[in-house]
Amino acid sequence: MTAVRPSLRVEKRLLGAGRVTVIGMDEVGRGAIAGPVGVGVAAVTIDVGRVPQGLADSKLLSAARRTDLVPVVTRWARTAVGMASAEYVDRQGIVPALGAAGAQALESLVAGGLSLDGAVVVLDGSFDWLTRAVPASLRPPTDPLEVVVQVKADRDCASVAAASIVAKVARDALMIAAHDEAPHYAWASNKGYGSTAHYDAIRTVGAHALHRKSWLHQASSVSLDGFDALVG
Known part of the structure; x- marks a missing residue:
């Protein structure tokens, strides 16, 4: 561009x-x-x-x-x-x-x-x-x-x-x-935005202290089956 x-x-x-x-x-x-x-x-x-x-x-x-x-x-x-x-x-x-x-x-x-x-x-x-x-x-x-x-x-x-x-x-x-502490979220590449790898990591290991928990509950771009159990 x-x-x-x-x-x-x-x-x-x-x-x-x-x-x-x-x-x-x-x-x-x-x-x-x-x-x-x-x-x-x-x-x-x-x-x-x-x-x-x-x-x-x-x-x-x-x-x-x-x-x-x-x-x-x-x-x-x-x-x-x-x-x-x-x-x-x-x-x-x-x-x-x-x-x-x-x-x-x-x-x-x-x-x-x-x-x-x-x-x-x-x-x-x-x-x-x-x-x-x-x-x-x-x-x-x-x-x-x-x-x-x-x-x-x-x-x-x-x-x-x-x-x-x-x-x-x-x-x-x-x-x-922060990526060095929690590399599974791929923050070095997504910088905290909702990439597929980022959401996959939340499904696998749950939410981190750096996550905006209220935003995760409202996430709609990716299906998060069982998500409430991870961040509730």
Whole structure:
């Protein structure tokens, strides 16, 4: 698949309208049945350099290319990744988990010295799952943190594409590390998504602590005969 080259058109429009910082934000692992959901952020300001060569939505890049781009992206923008665990997804639901991971990523930016005063978040998608999750301690005292949602922002907006890359690489690394402990789930290859090998392993050995148990009960893409006995 040919990668679509993202631009800074949206970011420069927001900066030209008076925003001090534009923070691209994207999630990874939303549809997985195991592992955390992750949210990446990449913050740029008016002095942002040219879009790094080869930058694209993480889904359009090979694993090797994504890994190669991480140091490039982290020099180009201020980045961070937040995670919400599978247990959190089970307990609170996926939308609150996305919000918690996004707030954690913003908190990491602030801890690294970035001010959210005058900032705007460009969030990939059509639904704002972030605003309600941002704690009062992170909200700028004089100017509310604005969130702009945009469909296909991970494809079109350079800051969001950068966020997608750092989040994808970080989450994949966690799942590959978890594979060493539980190789029968094939997490090194499926990264926690519901592949045939993954479901076969659940049938054989049961669910792992990293599985989203509530999601497994709702799984419909593969027949899981006797599944309730494995995860009940």
